[in-house]
Amino acid sequence: MSTNQLTKSQWQEKARALSFRNQALIDGKFVAALSGKTFASISPLNGRELTQVAECDAPDAEAAVKIARRTFESGVWSRKSPRERKMVMVRWAELMLQHREELALLETLDMGKPISDSMAVDVRSSANCIRWFGEAIDKIYDEVSPTGENDIGLTTREPVGVVACIVPWNFPLLMTSWKLGPALAAGNSVILKPSEKSPLSALRLAELALEAGLPPGVLNVLPGYGHTVGKALALHMDVDCIAFTGSTGVGKQIMQMAGQSNLKRAWLECGGKSPHIVFADCPNMDAAAEAAAYGIFYNQGEMCSAGSRLLVEQSIADEFMARVLEKAKDWQPGDPLDPATKVGALVDDKQMATVLGFINKANDEGCKLLLGGKQTLKETGGYFVESTVFGSVEPRHTIAREEIFGPVLSVLSFKDAEEAVRIANDTHYGLAAALWTRDISKAHKTAKAIRAGSIWINCYDGGDITTPFGGYKQSGNGRDKSLHALDKYTELKATWISLNP
Numbered sequence: 001m002s003t004n005q006l007t008k009s010q011w012q013e014k015a016r017a018l019s020f021r022n023q024a025l026i027d028g029k030f031v032a033a034l035s036g037k038t039f040a041s042i043s044p045l046n047g048r049e050l051t052q053v054a055e056c057d058a059p060d061a062e063a064a065v066k067i068a069r070r071t072f073e074s075g076v077w078s079r080k081s082p083r084e085r086k087m088v089m090v091r092w093a094e095l096m097l098q099h100r101e102e103l104a105l106l107e108t109l110d111m112g113k114p115i116s117d118s119m120a121v122d123v124r125s126s127a128n129c130i131r132w133f134g135e136a137i138d139k140i141y142d143e144v145s146p147t148g149e150n151d152i153g154l155t156t157r158e159p160v161g162v163v164a165c166i167v168p169w170n171f172p173l174l175m176t177s178w179k180l181g182p183a184l185a186a187g188n189s190v191i192l193k194p195s196e197k198s199p200l201s202a203l204r205l206a207e208l209a210l211e212a213g214l215p216p217g218v219l220n221v222l223p224g225y226g227h228t229v230g231k232a233l234a235l236h237m238d239v240d241c242i243a244f245t246g247s248t249g250v251g252k253q254i255m256q257m258a259g260q261s262n263l264k265r266a267w268l269e270c271g272g273k274s275p276h277i278v279f280a281d282c283p284n285m286d287a288a289a290e291a292a293a294y295g296i297f298y299n300q301g302e303m304c305s306a307g308s309r310l311l312v313e314q315s316i317a318d319e320f321m322a323r324v325l326e327k328a329k330d331w332q333p334g335d336p337l338d339p340a341t342k343v344g345a346l347v348d349d350k351q352m353a354t355v356l357g358f359i360n361k362a363n364d365e366g367c368k369l370l371l372g373g374k375q376t377l378k379e380t381g382g383y384f385v386e387s388t389v390f391g392s393v394e395p396r397h398t399i400a401r402e403e404i405f406g407p408v409l410s411v412l413s414f415k416d417a418e419e420a421v422r423i424a425n426d427t428h429y430g431l432a433a434a435l436w437t438r439d440i441s442k443a444h445k446t447a448k449a450i451r452a453g454s455i456w457i458n459c460y461d462g463g464d465i466t467t468p469f470g471g472y473k474q475s476g477n478g479r480d481k482s483l484h485a486l487d488k489y490t491e492l493k494a495t496w497i498s499l500n501p
């Protein structure tokens with residue numbers, strides 16, 4: 001039977017048989033935190049403990065940085081030929097696919113997303129990312145300057161050194177792979193800190209990297225809290241680069257800590273409040289309505305690039321919203337282990353309380369509840385919230401301004417392209433935006449006028465590993481994915497050679 005055809009009860013059976021890697025990985029060995037402390041990994045599916053995980057802190061960061069520095073300087077990975085690094089990474093990607101069910105289950109049980117998404121999107125895209133950067137690294141040439149006959153000018157890339165990666169919980173495997181792919185392909189040694197809410201898949205991923213032949217100590221994983229072990233990494237004097245994905249608030253702290261310590265390069269992939277604009281000349285209303293639902297309800301709305309502000313041209317607002325509400329009915333939460341489920345559980349009770357708090361606020365501020373608005377599936381003990389839509393939202397309302405990171409859509413209307421752009425840019429975020437129109441001039445003009453890192457025209461969330469992803473404004477800096485991601489993890493060295501000394 002193909003894995004795609006596993007039934008809910010088969011997934012449940014596999015979940016019961018699953019074992020967990022739950023210790024830190026330092027120098028190729030799984031070890032307890034130096035303090036001996038652990039924290040509970042709670043499944044959002046039912047509120048039950050999956051396992052106790054090593055709770056790393058500053059002393060563990062100290063140990064991991066020493067090992068990472070030592071392996072980097074030894075050249076065991078950093079000075080391997082790109083071709084050799086490629087072969088390890090390609091093998092690693094193959095192992096990820098061989099263990100696809102296990103990784104998908106870890107992801108679903110630990111953070112609540114539907115198993116069908118973990119299988120089809122998270123594991124597959126993560127393996128693709130690791131393979132792609134592995135495949136790319138021995139095909140990139142350095143530069144020779146156009147000098148006169150007496151000189152040679154070389155511009156070469158070198159790995160930055162010791163890289164700390166701090167990642168969130170909404171796409172634990174994928175965000176990790178977006179960092180590890182380019183950082184490791186470039187020859188760095190890495191310390192990964194997964195989110196305390198979803199540490200399990202990263203530990204297994206790292207174990208597979210060892211199996212693929214990554215030398216011990218090149219990739220170290222420290223589970224634990226942000227304000228302890230994460231902070232220790234951000235402040236560490238011997239970490240050369242910190243690659244962070246998470247909230248804008250924590251991103252600001254990371255930048256400060258980089259400045260307070262050794263001015264390490266701080267790359268930030270932060271939050272969003274992306275506008276999804278539907279003009280009256282939308283070429284396919286049905287597809288746009290489906291995209292509007294997908295854009296906010298996929299991954300329970302726990303998406304940095306969620307289309308959380310739907311902007312609809314006034315003349316089609318009623319007709320279009322009827323379609324969106326119809327589509328939204330298909331996007332209601334269910335058991336994440338059921339392959340038919342499209343919306344899973346929110347990551348924890350705190351996130352659920354945050355989302356319900358925003359819903360209350362919207363009601364208090366006079367937004368019109370069109371769908372959902374409540375906790376659901378309470379009998380499971382898990383953290384589920386109905387897919388929710390608010391109409392009559394104005395740019396000043398809280399739900400139009402703040403990142404909710406949950407399945408709550410704010411619907412606003414506009415009268416022309418100028419007003420659409422003004423509303424779209426009325427945010428301190430700038431991660432992504434989408435627009436639907438038949439008019440090629442309007443599409444290009446609007447795309448140019450919106451200050452965001454990704455613009456999707458007549459689709460939502462388009463792109464693949466070849467397209468850079470990252471934010472303008474307070475959505476961050478730098479780019480994940482594509483060859484541009486290598487800029488974060490490499491230094492450019494200029495070497496000038498005089499041929500007439």
Ligand code: NAD
Nearest residue numbers: 167168169194195226230231246247250269270271272304
């Ligand atoms: P978060 O900022 O709370 O945590 C992210 C990571 O930072 C976690 O590993 C956490 O432990 C760590 N951390 C927290 N405080 C820290 C500190 N003081 N020092 C060092 N590390 C610290 O974010 P989250 O709730 O895990 O994730 C949700 C956020 O991530 C949303 O804002 C979302 O938009 C953003 N996100 C952005 C992208 C992107 O590519 N731009 C992708 C996914 C998620």
